[in-house]
Amino acid sequence: xxxxxxxxLSQLEADATPAVMITVVDERGSTPRNAGAKMLxxxxxxxxxxxxxxxxxxxxxxxxxxxxxxxxxPKLERFSLGASLGQCCGGATTLLFEPLNTGIVQIAxxxxxxxxxxxxxxxxxxxxxxxxIDSREEEFPDNIPDGVEKVVNxxxxxxxEAQAANSYFIVMTHNHQLDQELTEAILRRxxxxxxxxIGSNTKRKKFEHRLKAKGFDAQLLERxxxxxxxxxxxxxxxxxxxxxxxxxxxxxxxxxxxxKQQPPLPTATVERLAI
Numbered sequence: 187x188x189x190x191x192x193x194x195l196s197q198l199e200a201d202a203t204p205a206v207m208i209t210v211v212d213e214r215g216s217t218p219r220n221a222g223a224k225m226l227x228x229x230x231x232x233x234x235x236x237x238x239x240x241x242x243x244x245x246x247x248x249x250x251x252x253x254x255x256x257x258x259x260p261k262l263e264r265f266s267l268g269a270s271l272g273q274c275c276g277g278a279t280t281l282l283f284e285p286l287n288t289g290i291v292q293i294a295x296x297x298x299x300x301x302x303x304x305x306x307x308x309x310x311x312x313x314x315x316x317x318x319i320d321s322r323e324e325e326f327p328d329n330i331p332d333g334v335e336k337v338v339n340x341x342x343x344x345x346x347e348a349q350a351a352n353s354y355f356i357v358m359t360h361n362h363q364l365d366q367e368l369t370e371a372i373l374r375r376x377x378x379x380x381x382x383x384i385g386s387n388t389k390r391k392k393f394e395h396r397l398k399a400k401g402f403d404a405q406l407l408e409r410x411x412x413x414x415x416x417x418x419x420x421x422x423x424x425x426x427x428x429x430x431x432x433x434x435x436x437x438x439x440x441x442x443x444x445x446k447q448q449p450p451l452p453t454a455t456v457e458r459l460a461i
């Protein structure tokens with residue numbers, strides 16, 4: 187039995203990349219692969235195979251739809267196989283789809299100053315994967331926490347394109363002009379879950395004035411969180427600001443917690459691929 191998926195799993199877990207593990211859990215009659223066969227699917231890659239043909243094509247489509255919709259619960263799908271759709275086996279197979287790494291928050295944090303260092307020390311203890319970005323290598327501490335990737339780039343704005351969709355962006359650099367450029371690039375993407383910009387209400391008004399002059403509409407600007415942090419935490423120390431911002435991040439990724447009943451254990455649904 188092929189083990190290519192094991193190498194893929196190691197790679198995707200190291201990068202905290204969301205993926206779906208597809209496992210053949212039941213086989214009836216003639217099927218492309220036996221029970222236990224696995225395939226791993228991310229948004230852009232596939233590792234191993236469950237037999238090729240229309241069944242595999244359909245299963246990849248299901249897996250990527252689950253990633254797009256950010257599913258966190260596994261599900262079973264039963265398929266009847268037939269020659270009319272390229273599966274000449276004539277049997278039936280049941281596949282288990284298991285989301286992996288979907289609960290990890292992807293964060294791009296710009297700024298390695300006092301507040302940035304205090305914030306990273308907190309975020310690194312949470313279910314987060316952090317890309318910590320600054321142009322000044324000397325600002326980073328000698329020891330970078332686990333789950334944090336240090337990125338030194340003379341042009342930090344270039345790092346925005348590399349970030350995954352639905353990421354969290356936190357901007358707290360040493361330079362207002364750089365903050366402005368980062369803000370424009372993040373808002374142009376408009377595919378983030380959270381965007382926080384450090385600063386006061388006065389800074390927000392100045393930025394909004396400049397952004398509107400460049401054609402950014404008011405509805406888009408509402409997606410920018412500035413000032414950042416929990417309002418009740420009013421301290422100005424780096425640690426106090428960091429706690430406030432981390433609390434807001436936690437509130438964001440826990441926003442749906444408790445709003446729905448816990449889903450039941452997965453039950454098989456039947457999809458007919460052929461008559």
